[in-house]
Amino acid sequence: MGTLLCIDDRTYALATRVEWLRAHGFTVVVAASIEAALDALLTSPIDCVLLDCHMAGAAVVARLLKRIRPSLPVIMLASYCGVPCPLLGVVTACVGKGEAQAALLHKLRSALRAGDLGQKAA
Secondary structure, eight states: OEEEEESSSSSHHHHHHHHHHTTTTTEEEEEEEEHHHHHHHHOOOOOEEEEEEEEOOOOOOOOHHHOOOTTTOOOEEEEEEEOOOOOGGTTTTTTTTTTHHHHHHHHHHHHHHHHHHHHHHH
């Protein structure tokens, strides 16, 4: 399916999410800090990023990821996506943590397909 980088400093939700993603065929790399996320991005074949927007430094991470790899899909996981947020202009999509798992799966697959098309066109 693809390799996902999950950036989240709250392990209570992360463990369940990682297990679910792996059960759906994704390879998952986990980072709990900005430093670990950048290291993973530079050393692993990352196809898409899942970023917890409530993580300390989430805005910095999102902007750095886009500077390093502008075409990298970044999906933000938020408690509520309906509020005005400056990160919505930086990330590919926002998925509410309370949304059905199917919504996350749909956005992941769409982002990965779009990324494949962008790489083939380049």
